[in-house]
Amino acid sequence: MSVVKVHDKEFQPYIGATELQLRIQELAAQINKDLAGERPLFIAILNGSFCFAADLFKYLTIDAEISFIKLVSYKGTKSTGNVVTAIGLDEDLYGRTVVILEDIVDTGKTLNQFLPQLEHQQPKKLLIAALLTKPEALVYPIKIDYLGFSVPNKFLLGYGLDYDGLGRNLPEIYQLIENA
Ligand SMILES: O=P(O)(O)OC[C@H]1O[C@H](OP(=O)(O)OP(=O)(O)O)[C@H](O)[C@@H]1O
Ligand SMILES: Nc1nc2[nH]cnc2c(=O)[nH]1
Numbered sequence: 001m002s003v004v005k006v007h008d009k010e011f012q013p014y015i016g017a018t019e020l021q022l023r024i025q026e027l028a029a030q031i032n033k034d035l036a037g038e039r040p041l042f043i044a045i046l047n048g049s050f051c052f053a054a055d056l057f058k059y060l061t062i063d064a065e066i067s068f069i070k071l072v073s074y075k076g077t078k079s080t081g082n083v084v085t086a087i088g089l090d091e092d093l094y095g096r097t098v099v100i101l102e103d104i105v106d107t108g109k110t111l112n113q114f115l116p117q118l119e120h121q122q123p124k125k126l127l128i129a130a131l132l133t134k135p136e137a138l139v140y141p142i143k144i145d146y147l148g149f150s151v152p153n154k155f156l157l158g159y160g161l162d163y164d165g166l167g168r169n170l171p172e173i174y175q176l177i178e179n180a
Contacts, residue, residue, distance in 0.1 A: 004157075004174055006167045011157045011174035015149060020131075020159060020172065021055065027129060027146045028059030031099070035062060038097040038125075042066040043089070043118075045110070047168070048103035051160035052131045052148075056101065067091055071114055082113060093121035099146075103160045104132040108140035115142075132156065132173075154178070 001013035031040075039062075044053035046068055057066050069086040098118065105111060111128065118126055129146035136153040157163050158170030167174070 001172060003177070004167075004170065006157060006163045009163060010177045011163075011167075012177050013172060014151075014156065014175040015159075015173040017171045020148075023148045024052070024055050024131070025059050027148060028056055031056075031129070031146060032060060032062050035064075035097060035099070037062075039063045039065065040097040040099050040127075041091055041093070042099045042101055042129075044068045044101040045114075046070045048160045048162070049101050049131075051168075052103050053101045056129065065091075071110065086114065086117065093118060093123040096123050097125045097127070098123040099127045099129055102128065102130040104134070104156065105130045105142050105144060106134050106137050108138050108142040111142050112140035131159075 001016060004011050042053065042057060042064060044050065044066065047070070050068075053066065053068070057064070067089065069088045072085050072087060073082050100111070100115075100118075102111065105128075115126065127145040128142065130144045131148040132151050133144055133147060133149075134151055134153045155163070155176040157167040157174040157176070159173050160168050161173070162168045
C-alpha cells in the first residue's frame with residue numbers, strides 16, 4: 001500500500017485489507033452468536049456501506065435478510081441538510097430484529113435523524129453495526145452495538161468511502177494527509 005492521490009488530495013494507508021476482513025469476521029462471529037434464531041433484517045445505508053455490508057453479510061452463518069436504502073434530505077426542491085426519507089425501505093419492521101449497517105458514524109447526525117423513523121415501526125430490537133466511528137467528531141449520541149474501529153477525526157477514503165465520488169473501490173482504508 002502506498003500514498004494515493006484522488007482529485008487534488010493525497011491519502012496515506014491506514015487500515016489494510018487483511019485487518020479489515022479479520023475485524024469484520026470478528027463482528028460477524030459476535031452477531032452469529034447474539035442473533036441466532038432471530039432471523040435479523042440488515043439494513044445497509046447507501047452508498048458508503050456497500051463494501052462493509054457485502055463482506056459482513058457473507059460471514060454470517062445464521063438465517064438473515066438484507067435490504068439497502070438511501071437517505072435523502074429534501075424540502076420542496078431544496079436540500080435542508082436534514083435526513084427525512086429512506087428510499088427503498090419496503091420491509092415491515094414491526095416485531096423484527098433490525099441491524100443498521102453503516103460504513104462510518106462521524107458526527108452521528110445521519111443516524112440521529114434516521115433512527116426515529118425506524119423506531120416508529122416498532123422493531124423488536126434496533127441494533128447498529130458500524131465499521132468506523134470518530135469519537136472526537138461525535139455530536140449526536142449514537143450507541144453502536146457492533147463497532148469495527150474507533151479512529152481519529154481525520155477524513156477517510158476507500159472501502160466504500162469516497163472523496164467527491166472517487167476512491168470507493170480501494171480495498172483498504174486511507175487517511176487524508178493534511179497540508180500535503
Ligand atoms: O455521522 P455523520 O456525520 O452523519 O456521517 C456519516 C454518514 O456519512 C457518510 O455518508 P455520506 O453522506 O458521505 O454519503 P455516501 O454514503 O453516499 O457517501 C456515511 O456513509 C454515513 O451515512
Ligand atoms: N469519505 C468519507 N465520508 C465520510 N462521511 C463521514 N465521515 C467521512 C469520512 O471520514 N470519509
